[in-house]
Amino acid sequence: MTDEKVITAKALTKKFADFIAVNAISFEVSKGEIFGFLGANGAGKTTAMRMLCGLSLPTSGEATVAGFDVYKESEKIKKNIGYMSQKFSLYEDLTVKENMRFYGGIYGLTEKRIKEKSQQVLADLHMEAEQNKLVKSLPLGWKQKLAFSVAIFHEPAIVFLDEPTGGVDPVTRREFWEMIYQAAQNGTTVFVTTHYMDEAEYCNRVSIMVDGRIEALDTPTNLKKQFNTASMDEVFLQLARKAVRQAD
Template sequence: MNEIVIKTDKLTKRFGNFIAANEITFEVKAGEIFGFLGANGAGKTTAMRMLCGLSKPSSGNATIAGFDIYKETEKIKKNIGYMSQKFSLYEDLTVIENIRFFGGIYGISDKQINEKSNTLIEQLGLKNETKKLVASLPLGWKQKLAFSVAILHEPKIVFLDEPTGGVDPVTRRQFWDLIYSASDRGITIFVTTHYMDEAEYCNRISMMVDGVIKALDTPTNLKKQFSADSMDEVFFELARGAKRKGD
């Protein structure tokens, strides 16, 4: 449990004069559920894009799954999974086609893809839906499937960008069951959310305000630190002073 899979040191991204992410330093351990919170415009997306090897930092260092964020971006991409609320699966492919497609992209053998897709379909209760277009599935199922596809190649880390937005309360909880079981298997979860009850389900949380990590601790300690009853209050306390607004 003690292996460190994300390590950043003063990671910074500038766009001209604008510092989107300002000297971000933190570590995440294997199997940890790490909540990456912040107001709109705080710099979460910029930071996440750097961690996924999609955007080159202006300065600072980081290793993701043991790989350097400047020189080994292709290796990083092979060792992480990613899902967002907006894009995750191909709507005009069927359930099984999506599984095969993403399995292929990550270089999993046909034999393994077959085995994995059977267990996955069984687990999610999608037996009668395998030949249906993803577009026809309810959002909740889509998101559960997208998550399972994102960890099909057993990545070290999975990045989840608002995975439960707009999902009904029952499915939202089932989604977190999937997160817990992935974390039990040693997969590190890096998740953003606007639901403050979900912040409580994380082992540790970072709060980003105006490009800077303002607080980082367990939910319990953060509440103590800010003498707050709920994570909602902690968030409000930290984010209300934010100067930047937007996405």
């Protein structure tokens, strides 16, 4: 982890009509960091992440991702990030290999690179036998791991993960986090939203959003100290109970 900032946000805000989904959030993420983005349902995590990825235009405030401005240079940002949405993002009617080929191709990887990288990913996931199977035939945990591998297939500077472990079993979650660590070690910055407080412990720093605002931002250890509790669970509950907004 270096001091180079790859994501900066200053008073970033998103309004939908008279509803303020994200209310003037400010934070910085360093290169190689695993940054946890926590919050109850409807707290505004996904909206904030979508603004950073160039999927949603901010109402006001400033933000840069990989050194590019979110307003004017969103297409440049897109070259440098990977994204894994809550909704499953691979093509179910394509095979494992075809999905890798497609996403590699549209990020401009050469044929040779796509082949090499595909072999490597298949080996890492122990999925060589499944490479020609349709994605829809795979179990959910495998799909999620594959989706993550495809999101970082083009080796982006930053990868955004929106609740990547929703609905998968504890063993797979563990494996998934090992993959995240691996990516971070290779220099990829990981920006991840989650509901699971044990996962929050794995992050270098976490921010907790309540009603569109960032209410706390620090390392898990410091947060526990600050709120005088033994677990991240307690930290989260103390903050989230203050929420007025109804979960969606």
